Amino acid sequence: MTTPTPDPIVVLGGGPAGMACALALRTAGQPVVILERYREARPAGNILNLWPPPLKALREIGVDMTGLGAPNHSTFQNLRGHVRADVRIPQHVVDEFGGGFIGLLRPDLYRRMLAALPEGMLRTGQEVVAVEDRGDAVRLTLGTGEQITTPLLVGADGIDSMVRRHLWGDSPKREHRLHIIGGYTFDPVPEARWGELPLIHAATVQGTYSSIRSDGREGYQWWVLEAWDPAAPEPADLLAHARRLAAPFPGALPALVAATPADQVQRWQIRDRKPLKRWSKGRITLAGDAAHATSPYAAYGAGMSISDGYFLGQRLVGVGLADTAAVTAALAAYERPRIPHTTAQVQQAYVLGQVFHHAPAPLRPVRDLILDRTPLLQKQVGERSPGEIIAQLEEMGGGIRQPA
Numbered sequence: 001m002t003t004p005t006p007d008p009i010v011v012l013g014g015g016p017a018g019m020a021c022a023l024a025l026r027t028a029g030q031p032v033v034i035l036e037r038y039r040e041a042r043p044a045g046n047i048l049n050l051w052p053p054p055l056k057a058l059r060e061i062g063v064d065m066t067g068l069g070a071p072n073h074s075t076f077q078n079l080r081g082h083v084r085a086d087v088r089i090p091q092h093v094v095d096e097f098g099g100g101f102i103g104l105l106r107p108d109l110y111r112r113m114l115a116a117l118p119e120g121m122l123r124t125g126q127e128v129v130a131v132e133d134r135g136d137a138v139r140l141t142l143g144t145g146e147q148i149t150t151p152l153l154v155g156a157d158g159i160d161s162m163v164r165r166h167l168w169g170d171s172p173k174r175e176h177r178l179h180i181i182g183g184y185t186f187d188p189v190p191e192a193r194w195g196e197l198p199l200i201h202a203a204t205v206q207g208t209y210s211s212i213r214s215d216g217r218e219g220y221q222w223w224v225l226e227a228w229d230p231a232a233p234e235p236a237d238l239l240a241h242a243r244r245l246a247a248p249f250p251g252a253l254p255a256l257v258a259a260t261p262a263d264q265v266q267r268w269q270i271r272d273r274k275p276l277k278r279w280s281k282g283r284i285t286l287a288g289d290a291a292h293a294t295s296p297y298a299a300y301g302a303g304m305s306i307s308d309g310y311f312l313g314q315r316l317v318g319v320g321l322a323d324t325a326a327v328t329a330a331l332a333a334y335e336r337p338r339i340p341h342t343t344a345q346v347q348q349a350y351v352l353g354q355v356f357h358h359a360p361a362p363l364r365p366v367r368d369l370i371l372d373r374t375p376l377l378q379k380q381v382g383e384r385s386p387g388e389i390i391a392q393l394e395e396m397g398g399g400i401r402q403p404a
């Protein structure tokens, strides 16, 4: 007599969160598949930076990290080049993780993660339209009407997550009333400083660039960010608009924007959802933007999504999927440390966006005086925030099968 093969865990969504969850669960020894609605898992966007915890997670779940990304040292500056905050990452972390905070192109991350997925793990063209937790299993209904049963559902289905809605009801998107325009170039721009990531704030606009490495080529990505009414149409000529915004900035930014072809420029409205107090219920949980959609001010949304996968895998090592109490306890252990960390990052990213881009005009000189003359920004974004991110490395322990 042969033992029946157990139904695999279903991870819904083939984005960074979904792929990381699936690879981590596999590392944990659990059977798993990813269901993705589109015909392929494809990146929405071009530019990306990653902090050390997701780099550690990617390494642990079998993603080839060779030559991935370029190192960056971040500083917050004013328009005159005065450094308001120096983002400090300990040298041993910089040495261990290819420069600490790395710059890369999003399609490169997708290619590497997709290459790590074993044959058959990713099932594309599978849109899930309904979810029902039946106690001993979760039943999923696909758009085709087909039904699938799984012992555990991980909703990694992005900011408009249907799994989140199913578990916790609808909550409106929070409009930040900001937009970001970003692009990249491999053209030589002599003014650009390799390895530096200056986040420069004018009165209402942020302009930034970062080094990138892609397929062995070295280049730069950049972005400009400003207040924007979400109801207003997008600028007719995106590149021309970005050039206008970048023009007053010192250093390389204007030249980098000028060197960027129009098809390498994109724009996003910035929105998130208010953080949840709980993610999991019964045999269902959340990961990535479904749990903690985050403004790109944090440059950490994909990073937190990848780390979610790592922690989820770690908590599910050795858990019998037939045992509802054990699954529920593992999910509670997964979300317990993740919720405070991701909530703090989501809220900080929101507040920074408001302070830098929505301060009333009469208050801006006071704001800038405080940021220029006091250690406030250094303490918050130069030390506390990277400190919390680096503390994650400790919390991750020795590996998915070797918790701290």
Ligand SMILES: Cc1cc2nc3c(=O)[nH]c(=O)nc-3n(C[C@H](O)[C@H](O)[C@H](O)COP(=O)(O)OP(=O)(O)OC[C@H]3O[C@@H](n4cnc5c(N)ncnc54)[C@H](O)[C@@H]3O)c2cc1C
Pocket: 012, 013, 014, 015, 016, 017, 018, 035, 036, 037, 038, 041, 042, 045, 047, 048, 049, 050, 126, 127, 128, 129, 156, 157, 158, 159, 161, 162, 180, 182, 268, 287, 288, 289, 290, 294, 295, 296, 298, 299, 300, 301, 302, 303, 304, 305
């Ligand atoms: C301009 C910009 C810059 C950013 N920069 C950074 C950065 O520098 N660093 C960083 O870490 N993060 C950054 N982020 C954030 C990052 O992009 C997101 O946090 C990340 O992509 C979230 O990944 P995810 O897998 O949770 O969701 P998604 O990437 O949205 O993936 C969700 C997947 O689920 C699928 N799906 C949805 N519903 C269903 C369904 N019903 N059935 C089947 N499949 C479904 C979707 O098709 C999609 O493939 C940035 C974001 C923006 C907009």
